[in-house]
Amino acid sequence: MFIGSEEIDLKLVLIDSAQCFHWTEMRDGSFAAVVGGRPVRLWRAADGIHAEGGMSAPELRRYLDLDRDYAAVAEAYAHIPAARRAIELYPGMRVLNQPAWEALVQFILSANNNVPRIRGLVENLSRALGPEFEIGGQAVCGIPSPGRLLDCEEEELRAMGTGYRASYLTGSALAVAEGFPLDELREMDYEDAHELLTTLPGVGDKVADCVLLFGCEQASAFPVDVWVERLLRSWFGIECGGNRTRMMREARARLGEHAGLLQQFLFHAARMGDMEL
DNA sequence: AGCCAGGTTTGGC
DNA sequence: GCCAAACATGGC
Numbered sequence: 001m002f003i004g005s006e007e008i009d010l011k012l013v014l015i016d017s018a019q020c021f022h023w024t025e026m027r028d029g030s031f032a033a034v035v036g037g038r039p040v041r042l043w044r045a046a047d048g049i050h051a052e053g054g055m056s057a058p059e060l061r062r063y064l065d066l067d068r069d070y071a072a073v074a075e076a077y078a079h080i081p082a083a084r085r086a087i088e089l090y091p092g093m094r095v096l097n098q099p100a101w102e103a104l105v106q107f108i109l110s111a112n113n114n115v116p117r118i119r120g121l122v123e124n125l126s127r128a129l130g131p132e133f134e135i136g137g138q139a140v141c142g143i144p145s146p147g148r149l150l151d152c153e154e155e156e157l158r159a160m161g162t163g164y165r166a167s168y169l170t171g172s173a174l175a176v177a178e179g180f181p182l183d184e185l186r187e188m189d190y191e192d193a194h195e196l197l198t199t200l201p202g203v204g205d206k207v208a209d210c211v212l213l214f215g216c217e218q219a220s221a222f223p224v225d226v227w228v229e230r231l232l233r234s235w236f237g238i239e240c241g242g243n244r245t246r247m248m249r250e251a252r253a254r255l256g257e258h259a260g261l262l263q264q265f266l267f268h269a270a271r272m273g274d275m276e277l
Numbered sequence: 278a279g280c281c282a283g284g285t286t287t288g289g290c
Numbered sequence: 291g292c293c294a295a296a297c298a299t300g301g302c
Contacts, residue, residue, distance in 0.1 A: 018283060107283075114282035117300065163298030168285080204285045225283035243292090244284090267283070 003057050005048030006066045009092025013064070014042070017268050019096045019214050021106050021119040022126060022143060032135050034126075034142025035063060036099045039133035053135055065094045073258050082235035082275070083255075086265035089274050095264050096214055100182045102143045103215025108168050108202040110210070117161075124160040128152075149173040168202025175200055185216040193218060205245045213260040221260045224248045227270035228263060230277045235266075 014023040014031050023033040030043035038054030051060055061067055077083035087093075109121045122143065129144035129152060149157070150173050157166035176182055180200065185193040193216065197208040212221035224232070224244040232238040232247050236254070240246035252259045269275040 108285095110282090111284040112282065112297080113284085113299080114301080117282080120300095158298085161299065164285090164296090165298080202285065206284060210283070223283065226281085227283070271283085 001051050001057055002047070003042070003049040003051050003060050003064070004066050007070075007092055008049065008064055008066065008094050009090070010042055010044060010049070012090060012092050012268075013094050013096065017093065017264065018115050018118075018271070019264065020098060020102070021109075021115070021122045022102070024140070026136055026138060028136075030136060032138065032140050034131060034133060034140050035102070037131055037142060037145075039135040039140055039142075041136045062097050065097055068094075068261075070094070070261075073261055076258065077255070077262055082231070082266065083262050085275060086269040087262070089269055090265055093265055093268065095219070095261050097217050098215045100185060100211060100215040101146070101176065103211045104172060104176075104182070104200075104203070105143050105149075105169065107207045107210040107214075108172060109162065109165055111165060111168075111202065111204075111207060121161055125149075125157070125162075128156075128160060146173040146177040150177060165202060171201035172203065185212065185218075190218050190220055194221070205248065209248065209260070213263070219258050219260050220252055220256065222248050222252045222255070222263050223260070223267075224251070225267070228267050231266050231270040231275065234277045235275070 010031050015025055023031050025031055030041050032041045035055060040051060040053035040055050042049060042051050074087045106122055110118050126141035126143055129148045130141040132139055132141045149169055154166045154170050157169055162169065193212055194208050197203050197211055198205065206223050206225060209221040209223040212218035213223060224247050229244055229247060232251060238247050238250050240250060255262055270277060
């Protein structure tokens with residue numbers, strides 16, 4: 001199935017840029033995952049991106065953010081040296097629109113953790129509790145639903161390596177199972193959505209912004225982790241005494257409605273060592 | 278051994 | 291409101 005011929009670097013977006021941690025690269029160079037309970041495989045052909053599996057082309061176009069005009073975003077930030085530079089570095093970068101629940105689980109696990117280990121934890125959880133499919137001749141497992149997480153004792157989650165985040169997972173799963181309006185965050189004002197998300201256990205200001213940016217189409221959400229903090233200091237002169245919440249507010253105020261899209265370029269540049277800090 | 282990783286929570290002022 | 295310490299885990 002043909003998805004589109006827009007510019008996108010699948011490996012960068014799905015594997016290397018730490019917006020999600022559950023895609024795998026197959027031996028033939030295609031990429032597989034379960035998204036929203038359905039298996040998907042994506043690959044690049046001569047004419048563009050193709051897919052097979054349970055998602056429709058429009059759904060995949062939205063997931064991969066193919067309908068956004070990134071050239072316009074680049075232009076809007078072109079007067080800011082750090083922004084211009086980071087955006088130029090990764091022409092194939094796109095910001096995913098994941099199911100909110102999947103972003104929530106993955107970024108609860110991301111707290112005070114590193115990318116390879118986050119990936120391992122997501123895999124452990126998915127293999128043990130998630131839905132399993134076969135695609136491209138290989139088994140793929142999805143991120144477990146709230147109900148599946150609640151079927152499981154906190155101790156078992158801990159045994160999968162989640163550590164103290166186990167209680168956050170069960171706590172947030174319970175809240176969602178009992179009606180926390182995850183799907184309404186998309187239509188809410190940023191401020192309201194952010195405040196509501198931080199009522200969930202394991203969700204502070206930073207994880208909330210990751211869920212909003214990668215799972216709720218809130219393009220202004222601006223997660224500040226250690227890498228973005230360093231870059232904000234060195235390239236923007238934003239210090240705020242090292243208080244990341246204040247740095248986030250200042251960056252959002254300066255960068256506007258697409259601040260979060262830019263954040264993804266800045267984050268990757270800092271983490272890859274492609275911009276001096 | 279000690280520090281770091283896409284931080285959050287808790288308790289004390 | 292701000293601040294410090296505790297929190298699991300694994301790699302270097």
